[in-house]
Amino acid sequence: MKNFNMDQIVALAKRRGFAYPGSEIYGGFANSYTYGPYGSELKKNIKDLWWKTFVQNRTDVVGIDGDIILHPKTWEASGHLNNFNDPLVDCKSCKKRIRVDDFLEDWIKKRTGATMEYEKILEKFRKDVPKEEVYQEGLKEGAKKTSNFSEYAKQVVRFEEGIAKDDLKLVHQILQGQKIKCPFCGKVDWAEPRQFNLMFSTQMSKTLEGEGTVAYLRPETAQAIFLEFKNIVDTMRVKLPFGIAQIGKAFRNEITPGNFIFRRLEFEQMEIEYFIFENTWEKTFEAWLKDMKDWCQLIGLTKVHELEHAQEKLSHYSKRTVDLEYDFPFGRKELYGLAYRTDFDLAQHEAFSKKELKIHDEESGKKILPHVIEPTWGVDRTVLALLCEAYHEEKLEDGERVVLKFKPIVAPVKVAVMPLMKKDGMKEKAEEVFELVKEFGNCELDDGGSIGKRYRRQDEIGTPVCVTIDYDTMEKGTVTIRDRDSMKQERVKIGELVDKLRKRYFTI
Ligand code: ATP
Secondary structure, three states: OOOOOHHHHHHHHHHOOOEEEOOHHHOOOOOOEEEOHHHHHHHHHHHHHHHHHHHHOOOOEEEOOOOOEOOOHHHHHHOHHHHOEEEEEEEOOOOOEEEHHHHHHHHHHHHHOOOHHHHHHHHHHHHHOOHHHHHHHHHHHOOOOOOOHHHHHHHHHHHHHHHHOOOHHHHHHHHHHOOOOOOOOOOOOEOOOEEEEOOOEEEEOOOOOOOOEEEEEOOOOHHHHHHOHHHHHHHHOOOOOEEEEEEEEEEOOOOOOEOOOOEOOEEEEEEEEEEEOHHHHHHHHHHHHHHHHHHHHHHOOOOEEEEEOOHHHOOOOOOEEEEEEEEEOOEEEEEEEEEEEEOHHHHHHHHHHOOOOOEEOOOOOOEEOOEEEEEEEEHHHHHHHHHHHHEEEEEEOOEEEEEEOOOOOOOOOOEEEEEOOOOOOHHHHHHHHHHHHHHHOOOEEOOOOOHHHHHHHHHHHOOOEEEEEOHHHHHHOEEEEEEOOOOOEEEEEHHHHHHHHHHHHOOO
């Protein structure tokens, strides 16, 4: 298959009703998208399947549905108010603001022609080279133009160090010293980079004097789970180890959103806080890593890779983090994350709320604060990865076709029923067949245009199978089933249709 880029995915997503640019009639609104009918179905399939897999099919996980706006103290306790920052830099000339760490990393990659292979070596380099050495060296030299990999690696680590140490002066020195141009206006006139908090704030309970309480839209779904931990323990008769799951929106004031739905200001997460005894954390971490990889397999994602975070790159709450990354057309980027959050969150909420969150451990007879393993999945990035994984362009004898090869389990339309013509009772027969197949999920009755065009349309939506009603159906009671991937057609009796489809497409 030919290589494809994001433009093709974005165009298909709009053309076929997966995702439209948001507020388009007002000229669009930065990085906002509306999931169209097929995008919503795809998203719903992902969320339903996730809930079934990790909540309903397990005896050790329960679900909740918490609020987006939580008590403001939550974010003091969780550390988000102080630590949930991105380093940003303003161009003094055009006044545009960009996220400096991503920008510099891309700049170095472009300059050295670094590819994904380099990322692997870079990981090794991060582990092996004493950071302080590289950092000090960086302070002296600034960045140099190089195509040598070890130089490239040093520069990347130097930037990371500058940012990790909050030494944004070093980053400024590199921007100016290397005459790195603003991507918007091409000038080299950078202000000193600063850390900006990513949380969206809003005013609540305004009084007559105009005073209001600042509240925040949650930047992750996890915290509502910690806030309800005690309620779950008291009402649900759960015992360690157990998990609390939630699906919901999160909001981040990302300064450089982009790559379609990859980085959005509002997005959905599927998260589990899995509470454990401290001494089991390593084993539980591995078990969840496996479960997450199994999930990728279940929905049909193959280009998935593990990335172990270096200790000094860990979030403020984490002792170990592994990302599952995906090979998107724009590079290998985070899809999901798995973190060992220790007892950080419960301890913080206990301290800030002054409510005891410890539970009684029957074995030791003591009160303990459970530790937590957190697997987290982004819904929007799953949608994007599935679109990228499924996208195929194929040459046919009579032209080309674009086909989305979704696994049936996630496909937004499961079966399309097509009357060859709307006359001679075929439409009515198609309606009868639709009633039979709708048990598989969202199905379509597709009766517009030539049959060939209808197949192409269903291919582009990713419908695994089409069922065609023709004159033979009316005479002999048989229909044609047409397989999306092989494009092979087969006649079956209507009485055997549902069984055949179930066996071939809809049995996990
Ligand atoms: P990144 O490094 O890409 O900013 P992150 O490490 O901050 O991501 P987490 O805080 O681990 O992300 O969030 C959990 C998951 O939520 C991510 O793995 C991703 O799938 C999703 N996610 C995070 N930020 C966004 C966003 N701005 N838009 C869409 N999905 C997101």
